[in-house]
Structure formats: C-alpha cells, structure tokens
Amino acid sequence: MALPPIPIKVKRLWEAWNFRVFIILSLLLQALLVLASPFRKRTRSKLLLVFIWLAYLLSDWIAAFSIGLISNSQEDSESESEDACKPKGKPKGREDVTAFWASFLLLHLGGPDTITSFSLEDNEFWLRHLIGLILQVLATAYIFYQSLTDQSKLWIPTTMVFVVGTIKYVERTRALYLGSLSRFGYSVLPEPNPGPDFKQAIEIYSSMRTVVVKMQTPEVGTNPVYNWKPLEEIQLLEEAYRQFEIFKGLIVGLLLSSKDRELSRDFFLTRTASEAFRLIEYELNFMYEVLHTKVNVVRCPTGYLFRVFSFFSILGALMVVSIKERFMFGDKKSDVFDVRLTYALLIGALGLEAISVLMLIFSDRTLLALKRSWRKVVPKIILTRARWSRSVSKYDMISYCLNNDAPKWMDTLVVYLGAKEILEKMKIWRFSSSGPVSGDLVEFIFEELRMKSRTANDLRAAMDACSQRGDWALLQTSRAIYFELKWSIVEYQYAESLLLWHLATELCYLQETEIKPSADDDHGNSRQICKLLSDYMFYLLVMKPVLMTPVLGNWQIVLQDTCAEAQRISGRRSISKKSVCEKILEVKTKIRPLAVKGNKSKSLLFDACRLAQDLSELKINKWKLMSKVWVELVSYAAINCRPNVHAQQPSRGGELLTFIWLLMNHLGLGTQFYEQERQAGTKMVPQK
Structure with a gap:
C-alpha cells in the first residue's frame, strides 16, 4: 500500500524554513558551548555534562546538515527556473544571502576556542575531522560559486566570513591532532642529542694527557626555591607550569629521570598541603587546556594574528551588510526575518569572538606571560577561582x-x-x-x-x-x-x-x-x-x-x-x-x-x-x-x-x-x- 503524498503546503513550508531554523539552532549551540564548556572542569553535575555532550555532538551535525540543505535549495532554485510546473516554495534571487549564511556554518564547524574535544577519544579522530574539513570547505565554496552572478551584492562579506570559517576549522582540526596521544607523546620528547663526535674526541684524547679535577656536588636544598617560605598565588602558578612541562610526559607513559624525581620531591616536601593541592590544580588545568581546547594553536604569534584578523573581518562584514541592506532585501515579512537572521549571525559571531578573546586574556597562560609589575594589578579572584569541582x-x-x-x-x-x-x-x-x-x-x-x-x-x-x-x-x-x-x-x-x-x-x-x-x-x-x-x-x-x-x-x-x-x-x-x-x-x-x-x-x-x-x-x-x-x-x-x-x-x-x-x-x-x-x-x- 502506497503512502499518501506530502501536501504541497508542507513541502513549501519545509523548503522555505528548514535551513533557517537549523542555522538559528546552530548559533544557539555555539553560544552554549562557549559559555558552558569551561564549567565542565569544575562541576560534577551529570545533567550539565550530558547537556554539554549533546551540544558538542549536535553542533557539528546541525552545521554540516544545514550546509547540505542550502546546497540542495540552490539546486532546487535552478531547476524551478527550468520547470515552471513545480511548486515554488523558495524565493528566487536570494542565493547570495544563503551563501553568506553557509559561510557562517563553516565558522560554526570550527567550534569555539573553549572546547575542541569532549573526551580524549575525540582527539584520536582528527583524521576524520580533516576529511570533514576538506569536504565542508569544498561544499561551502561550491555554494558560494553558485551564488556569484552580476547581481551578487554580498560576495565581499561572504569572502571575509568564508576565510574566517576556514581558519577556525583548520585550527580545530590541528588542535585535535596536537591533542591526540600519539602526537602529544611525540611533542614531549626532548630534542635528539647524539652527543660529541666520538671519533674526533678519541683522536683528541689520544694526543693529550688527562688530570683528575674534583667537582663540587651541590647540596640538596641549596636551591633558593626549596625553602619553607609560603609562595604567593602567582608563584604557585609559575611553579605549576614548570612542573607541568616536566611531568606532562606521564600522560603517555614516558619515564622521567631520577634527577627530575629528586628535584620535584625536594620541592613538594617543603610545601604545605594546601599549596601542594593548589599546584596540582593548576597543573591539571594546563593538562585540560592542552588536550581539550585550542590553546596550542591560539597561543602563538600566528594564532594571535588570526584572532585579530577574524575579529576585524567579521566586523568589516557587518559594516558592508549594514551599508547594502536596503539593496539586498525587500519589504516582505520573510525578507524582514532574513535581515534579522543575518544580523543575528554577524552580531553573534562578533560577541562569541569577543568572549573568546576575553577568556584568552584572563587565562593562566596570559598571566604567566605578563611582566611581574603587571601581575600585581591582577585581581586575586582570577587566580583563586576553582579549576576543578573540589x-x-x-x-x-x-x-x-x-x-x-x-x-x-x-x-x-x-x-x-x-x-x-x-x-x-x-x-x-x-x-x-x-x-x-x-x-x-x-x-x-x-x-x-x-x-x-x-x-x-x-x-x-x-x-x-x-x-x-x-x-x-x-x-x-x-x-x-x-x-x-x-x-x-x-x-x-x-x-x-x-x-x-x-x-x-x-x-x-x-x-x-x-x-x-x-x-x-x-x-x-x-x-x-x-x-x-x-x-x-x-x-x-x-x-x-x-x-x-x-x-x-x-x-x-x-x-x-x-x-x-x-x-x-x-x-x-x-x-x-x-x-x-x-x-x-x-x-x-x-x-x-x-x-x-x-x-x-x-x-x-x-x-x-x-x-x-x-x-x-x-x-x-x-x-x-x-x-x-x-x-x-x-x-x-x-x-x-x-x-x-x-x-x-x-x-x-x-x-x-x-x-x-x-x-x-x-x-x-x-x-x-x-x-x-x-x-x-x-x-x-x-x-x-
């Protein structure tokens, strides 16, 4: 028995609003991830963790699905011009607007700086994300190419957002790659050291005589850092980062030298319980950032340059759209909604970018990079905020x-x-x-x-x-x-x-x-x-x-x-x-x-x-x-x-x-x- 056909009105409603609804949902999920994901490292709320997990999974799926819907809508629009008998659910002449929206979806696929992976297993799928990067960039570029006509008015802002979205997606894929255990293990290895040229050394020693010189071995505890004096919060942060750089190899099973063991042991034996746990709290927070955020790709000269470029590119796109608004949209109710949706995407992207920059400014690594004179003006609450659920x-x-x-x-x-x-x-x-x-x-x-x-x-x-x-x-x-x-x-x-x-x-x-x-x-x-x-x-x-x-x-x-x-x-x-x-x-x-x-x-x-x-x-x-x-x-x-x-x-x-x-x-x-x-x-x- 054949199923009844879907009514034409329902088809038109779906064709007119499907990807618009998904675009709004994608923007909301991005805002949720930016604001809520930092809390997962300091809460035991199972409901919140499940909520973040669902948002993390749905954000990728919805953005990719929406790009497919936009691409399909453009193909339907072309076929409508060839077949006048088909129901016309989608207004013509708006391909440049939908292409502009598609570039934002590519930006959403890049994800926020605060979360690149929900678990370590997600990092191991970096190759899958690389393939997704190539396919989605090509799909968005195809949508953009299809929208280019003599009447296109949004090609400049679309280009700006498309480039920013590509950068964001590349950053996320690279962050996943750097966070994978195999690549992380490779990064903690010391530089290759073949030692002195043995053949040359033998020749030199053969032509010289040797004398024994007594060496003085430094006594344990002579290092000024190993004393019972309480450390200030910024000093604890500095020491935690130093210890993290030494002990991060533990994650991948790297063996540390007995010298590293003795230095760390001597230091921790002179600390109080609260100082020791605070040090480890900082250290585990560094571990979290390396494995689950974009910190490795953002905190470098190229990353800073991309942040400035991204912010001003989106700001420039907003200015261009505000200037050309009356030439791009009509006076219909659907046109008013499209205008609001376009501004929501632009303002939302600017707001999320600004929040990410603020989080970057007030991060532990930024505090470490500040000069000592500037650290004195840092509010104490920034340092003492919780970095785990306690x-x-x-x-x-x-x-x-x-x-x-x-x-x-x-x-x-x-x-x-x-x-x-x-x-x-x-x-x-x-x-x-x-x-x-x-x-x-x-x-x-x-x-x-x-x-x-x-x-x-x-x-x-x-x-x-x-x-x-x-x-x-x-x-x-x-x-x-x-x-x-x-x-x-x-x-x-x-x-x-x-x-x-x-x-x-x-x-x-x-x-x-x-x-x-x-x-x-x-x-x-x-x-x-x-x-x-x-x-x-x-x-x-x-x-x-x-x-x-x-x-x-x-x-x-x-x-x-x-x-x-x-x-x-x-x-x-x-x-x-x-x-x-x-x-x-x-x-x-x-x-x-x-x-x-x-x-x-x-x-x-x-x-x-x-x-x-x-x-x-x-x-x-x-x-x-x-x-x-x-x-x-x-x-x-x-x-x-x-x-x-x-x-x-x-x-x-x-x-x-x-x-x-x-x-x-x-x-x-x-x-x-x-x-x-x-x-x-x-x-x-x-x-x-």
Whole structure:
C-alpha cells in the first residue's frame, strides 16, 4: 500500500524554513558551548555534562546538515527556473544571502576556542575531522560559486566570513591532532642529542694527557626555591607550569629521570598541603587546556594574528551588510526575518569572538606571560577561582544492596534489551550524593604521602611504597595490630580487600550513629575521612571501574554474592541500613566464614563483620588507623590506574584519585622513573 503524498503546503513550508531554523539552532549551540564548556572542569553535575555532550555532538551535525540543505535549495532554485510546473516554495534571487549564511556554518564547524574535544577519544579522530574539513570547505565554496552572478551584492562579506570559517576549522582540526596521544607523546620528547663526535674526541684524547679535577656536588636544598617560605598565588602558578612541562610526559607513559624525581620531591616536601593541592590544580588545568581546547594553536604569534584578523573581518562584514541592506532585501515579512537572521549571525559571531578573546586574556597562560609589575594589578579572584569541582561522589554498598530490587517486568525487559548495566548506573545516579574535599582531608592525605616519601630515598624504596595497600599503615601503628588484621589485606585481591574494608567501615560507622560527637576532634575528623574515602572508592568501583581496571580482578562476582547475602538478611523488604547492620553484627564470627561456607560463594559480608568486630575491640583510635589504611587503598588504586585515564578526568569535573596520582609522582612515589646515572664526582680534563 502506497503512502499518501506530502501536501504541497508542507513541502513549501519545509523548503522555505528548514535551513533557517537549523542555522538559528546552530548559533544557539555555539553560544552554549562557549559559555558552558569551561564549567565542565569544575562541576560534577551529570545533567550539565550530558547537556554539554549533546551540544558538542549536535553542533557539528546541525552545521554540516544545514550546509547540505542550502546546497540542495540552490539546486532546487535552478531547476524551478527550468520547470515552471513545480511548486515554488523558495524565493528566487536570494542565493547570495544563503551563501553568506553557509559561510557562517563553516565558522560554526570550527567550534569555539573553549572546547575542541569532549573526551580524549575525540582527539584520536582528527583524521576524520580533516576529511570533514576538506569536504565542508569544498561544499561551502561550491555554494558560494553558485551564488556569484552580476547581481551578487554580498560576495565581499561572504569572502571575509568564508576565510574566517576556514581558519577556525583548520585550527580545530590541528588542535585535535596536537591533542591526540600519539602526537602529544611525540611533542614531549626532548630534542635528539647524539652527543660529541666520538671519533674526533678519541683522536683528541689520544694526543693529550688527562688530570683528575674534583667537582663540587651541590647540596640538596641549596636551591633558593626549596625553602619553607609560603609562595604567593602567582608563584604557585609559575611553579605549576614548570612542573607541568616536566611531568606532562606521564600522560603517555614516558619515564622521567631520577634527577627530575629528586628535584620535584625536594620541592613538594617543603610545601604545605594546601599549596601542594593548589599546584596540582593548576597543573591539571594546563593538562585540560592542552588536550581539550585550542590553546596550542591560539597561543602563538600566528594564532594571535588570526584572532585579530577574524575579529576585524567579521566586523568589516557587518559594516558592508549594514551599508547594502536596503539593496539586498525587500519589504516582505520573510525578507524582514532574513535581515534579522543575518544580523543575528554577524552580531553573534562578533560577541562569541569577543568572549573568546576575553577568556584568552584572563587565562593562566596570559598571566604567566605578563611582566611581574603587571601581575600585581591582577585581581586575586582570577587566580583563586576553582579549576576543578573540589568534591567527590559517594555511595555505599549497603544502600546499593537495598536499592537493587526492581519489578519483575523491568528485570525481564532489562535482560531482553541487555541494558542491565545502564539500569544499575541509573539507580546509582539516583541515590548517590557528593561531598566536598575538605581542608582536613587534603591535609591528612598529604601528610600520609609525605611521610611515605621521606622513607623512599631511592627508586626501589619508592616502588615498595607504591605496592602497599594498607599493610604499611597497620605495621606503622604496631606490629601486634599488623599481625591481627593483616589477613584482611594479604589474603585478598585488591578489589576484594577494598570491598571488605568498605563494608567494615560502614558497619562501624552506623554502629556509632547514635553516639554523641566526641570532644576529641581528631576522632571525629578521622571518622569523617574514613566514611568519605570509603564511599568514594565504592562509587568509583561501581560507576567508574575504568579508573581501577588494572587492579579489579573478579570484583563483580564478589559484589553480587555479597549483595545477595545482604538481601537475604534484609528479607527483601523495606528496611533501614542501620537495622541491616545490627542484624549483621549480631552474628558471631569467631570462626572464619570460609571454613563454614566453603568456596561456593564469594560473599564478604561476614568477613567484613569479623573485621568490624576486630576493629571495635582495638584499644586505640580505630578511626585514625582506618583512615591511614584508606589513604593507602586510594593511593594504590591511583598509582596503578593508566595515565591516559587520569588525563581524561580534568574534563569531567576532576577526580581526587587523579590529584593523588599526580601528587604521588611529585613526591617521588610513582612508577614512571628511571635511574639516571649521577654526575661523577671527578672528571677528566685534557691538557697538553
């Protein structure tokens, strides 16, 4: 059965307004990307990130689709002149205006300076964007060529905007290319250094005698920058950029020399916790700009020249259009709309260009380029503004188990569609929360890692320190406690141990919910630090397992078996978390669950109950001990995460795990260092 034909009125309406609507939408998406994309590095709002992601994807598609519609409309206009029987939905004689609009769409395809890629994977598709650049420039040039007649009045402003659009698109493609990991890895390599001509050196040394000259080795700490004097904000920014230039090779797996390790370690050991985290915040912001914006192609003499040229070209196009307006448009209602649309495109382009220039002026790199005398007049708010979300997402396993039930029809639909993982993540998004990264947490993490760094005087000791995942914290407390609790760490894989300590932390925490706050501030702070790190790591485990892929093992089996046992205790009915914990803690666990249940189930529920009971019986501040263990569990995951995964996090609000990874490397606790031969204490000097 044939489908009914589309009414002629609908066809005319579509032909007259299709690309106009899409052009307006394209302009709105550009404004949204310019204004909203900088916020994605300092927010954890999933709604905003999804909104930016949709705008990023739609902006390219709509601009390219609109160019195709304009090209098709020109072909229809030509065929209308040959076939008078066809319905005339598009007014004739306006090809120069539509060609002018098409040049703006090419400018939109170039995208704003504030976002070139949404993720690192987008950078790897730079070749696809290069092909798109060639095709879209040719398509727009074809539209422009078709509009050139004796009556064309817009060829000058169209040429101006076409050139600007081409420049913008080339800049974006080049930024994607420079941000790809392969090209980025090549850019961080030092210049080739073949060393002195060995043959010539041998001949010279053969004809001379040598004497030994004692060399003085500078003492560690003599560099004036390595002192305990607090640094001003602009000095922190300068140091962060210097450290970024040295450590950016970590992203692509480059090994750094032991000399770089020692210099960085000496410097960070003399900093406070707030200074260290502020330095890393600046450093990660530089990483974000290099990988996801046009900073590499804009911040150079050619880039500055193109910015000036682009702004004045669009301004010149606006002046030409305002002068020739009455010759280009008529008095019909559609003509009035076209006039307004043309001015909207021109003023919008000027406004977005001005915003981009302002962002460029107030960027960190511009502040670094200013002379010291000019830096004093820079408002402090520009330097101290947030460059990451300064928060972490939280979720706990007992809530996960209690909220895991769903109607049977939904389970059937999920199985049929294969969308179980999506449904589970939607549940976690619904019930999870976020918490601020407090100064106490930053101070505690930094002091724990600094203590480790002071004991790691060489690379072997640093490697040993990175391999600890809680046992070092137990041993530092007391040998008796270490032998009593080491089973919870050494007898399990990392992910299993993490789930075990997470459940034990939750049981201990809920056990004290009715206890009045202690007068001991240290006790209360340690308790909150434990809870925050515990819930944070569980959230990463279930929502962002890619951050811990190298150390996960069979965590999913352990998680589902543990949840099944927790649901059996709760009776699969609505029950509070505290009630579930009370039922779990009522069980006597003097005998190991493995001895009773065997290997059939991988559940850790009652192993966690045993650990919680052991911790409660300690005669020391258990929360202080647990917080030390949690710092080790977090740092172990951070240092074992793939560097390119860490590099993705600044564009998603930032992750505390990434901060800890970079901090560990700066403190000399990373695994990407090689032993550089130390400078000899003597040298051979040729003499006649």
